[in-house]
Amino acid sequence: MVTALVRLRQSLVAAALPLDLPDVEEARASRGEMVDQLEDYLIPRLMTLEAPLLAVVGGSTGAGKSTLVNSLVGERVTTSGVLRPTTRSPVLVHHPDDAHWFGQDRLLPGLVRVDHTTDDPDSLQLVASASVPQGLAILDAPDVDSVEERNRLLAAELMAAADLWLFVTSAARYADQVPWEFLRRAAERTTAVAIILDRTPDEAVQTVATHLARMLASRGLKDSPLFVVAEGTVGDDGLLPAHHVADVRSWLESLADDVDARTEVVRRTLGGAVRAITHRIHAVADACAAQGGVALALQDDVDAVYDDATAALTAALGDGSLVRGDLQARWEEFVGSGDLLRSLDTRVGGLRERLVNTIKGKPQQAERVTVAVDAALQTVVLEHAESAATRAHAAWSAQPHGAALLAGAPGDLTRASRDLRRRAERAVREWQDDVNDLVRREGADRRTSARFLAFGVGGLSVALMVEVLTSDAGAGAADAGAASEGTAGPASASRRLLDAVLGHDDVDTLVERARRGLDRLVGALMQTERTRYLSLVEAVVLEPAAAEKLRGAARRVDDLRYQASQEDAVTGENPPGMTS
Structure with missing residues (x-):
């Protein structure tokens, strides 16, 4: 499967879409997202299945993500504040014994590893903390609806590299459109998601939580855990009272302690991501074919003109x-x-x-x-x-x-x-x-x-x-x-x-x-x-067989998934990246 995905990535990279045809921007964005996910998550994750579970904390502006991460870890490891956007550079917190899993050649290889606070969106700050259980890593991501485009793009990239999404929202923001677009993608990919309703007054918890649960169910996320973090006073240390995040922390610790449960989360997310990519490939392949057709038509126009001119010249x-x-x-x-x-x-x-x-x-x-x-x-x-x-x-x-x-x-x-x-x-x-x-x-x-x-x-x-x-x-x-x-x-x-x-x-x-x-x-x-x-x-580097190569690479991945599902039916196991 790793080999098949590497070839799929190569086919995507070669499938240039240089001509400005109708709807090409959507195809270009889709192609870029798939290349990023293959490079940032699928290929490195399949090569290191035993690596810690990566839980990416994302959500709306002002939902309190950084404060929540600090409170879950039990110490201030990421910056929170009043000014928006707060999180510019992602922060990954892990157990000290898991540090080797997050080197430059591992997950998110495009981000430079640093060990200090930075505002550079191309850097990933690594923080070792014994408060995080071994087998779990928590990543604080920028806002998905940030006013800065680079932050939004980085947030999407990080969410696509997650084994588990911890999606944080609030009573004021839970119905916003942008976060739900991300959740829709998660449902399509069967990504493991947990929803955290944060900064919600006690009197509004029941109403908001009920409505939010109905929204999740209607969008294919009825099985996603929903946690409520009551509104509370942030201490001088930048943390919420420990009991406010106890349920979330306990759930994460149980995942870290249960190897089977943790592996199942990873496999579910991997399988959904692989399946989603093979489905999305065909739209990009169609766009490639359209580009090839237009390029051929342009060439034909020129050839017709110059063939006629050359024939007339020869006659003269x-x-x-x-x-x-x-x-x-x-x-x-x-x-x-x-x-x-x-x-x-x-x-x-x-x-x-x-x-x-x-x-x-x-x-x-x-x-x-x-x-x-x-x-x-x-x-x-x-x-x-x-x-x-x-x-x-x-x-x-x-x-x-x-x-x-x-x-x-x-x-x-x-x-x-x-x-x-x-x-x-x-x-x-x-x-x-x-x-x-x-x-x-x-x-x-x-x-x-x-x-x-x-x-x-x-x-x-x-x-x-x-x-x-x-x-x-x-x-x-x-x-x-x-x-x-x-x-x-x-x-x-x-x-x-x-x-x-x-x-x-x-x-x-x-x-x-x-x-x-x-x-x-x-x-x-x-x-x-x-x-x-x-x-x-x-000069626009159109690969003549790009569309068919894409479809062939996607078929190869699907064939492997089908083959593995047949083996799964016999052995009762779910091979990584193959879960249907």
Whole structure:
């Protein structure tokens, strides 16, 4: 069972609920309470069943808890006073021989052990007193309805770590809502509870006690002992007269002396706490599943936007739309008014001389085409990235949880990355270098041909780039604006030039390889842009299988409880933490 509870705690810790969904605060609070109880009470208690019974004294502000604790112990061990809240740091009183049970690694390990008076709520003051019977420890907790939130939280934490609740109230406060909320939880967990009606005038004892008993019965606590501490004068030593607390003290001493009774109280509280946690787990698991669903929806929104943008960008890379404006003008300068292509069609002698004469000045024009291709590709990448960022931001902004993630995001996600232009420039240059390498390798056995020598790697590379950018426009299609005297459009001129120099089949392979390289590089750029959004979801540390792991861990604990209950039916014993 200890192993199963440790795994349950690990699953709870991993079940982050970072997204601000409806009702998430309740689930977060429940998760935190369960982790605290597992760490503060269940796991350490199951490992030290023979430790003294821990009775936590809690209740409403002004109910007289500290005075009651001092009176039960028979000496002033905790501070009481007029100002509220009085108790800031919890005080645990134990028999000197039981001191070893309350080290830092035992119950409430999150509280630092001290041996002196302190107001630090993160400290636990240990007081050894021979007046406390061995086998019993009494802990004075802050008010459950304190005006200070830290005190209220600490009180709840301490009550959850109790084997036995000594719930103190008064004639003036016994019907208050906050204390009854704690008692409701105790009933749900079958926690052992004793009610102490304190500071009640003699004439009101019968009326108040009767009404309080009815309230306890109606809320599932009819078997809880009810003690009345008559109103009395507190002496100079800070104690009530001994006979005022004699019934409570006698009952606690009998528990301490009776090992079986004490063990039964511990087992009852442990069993109820374990059962309550396994029941509460499912609400947290549902919240985890909802968080996972929302995170997946956010990711899907971004993926849909960037998938569309990447597809549109990829289409634009080959439909010829980029070969316009400056790029078209530079390409037409390179191709000329038809002389270049007519030279390629020459079938008579002197081919090399004719090509050389036709291509004079073409290297500089080829470089201009390269620069124009560079600019066109950078521009189209930026345009699609800007559009995608705007649409992704709008999709998330329409959802509260998406808007919350955007609010904490670094930079302006409505725009493309500030360094995208620089990265796009680097990617395009890398692609152009790859195209040059492709042409150089493919033309290795043609370098002595007149046509290859005339154009060189640079001239053929720009033709291949233009062919890639027009490859989806239809092989051999003439540009709509081609002149009647034979000026070829981009989709035909580049292909005719490459076919004439390298051969039709080889050109198909080159175009395909160059196009794949370009798609890969621009795809990587868009993926980086997409990641700016996806990383926001990933940063909230959502464990994909958190909900199912929680349910599985809870089922394991329940299986052990059931198995133990079957064994209990045979042996007649109640294994710790298994009581149904």
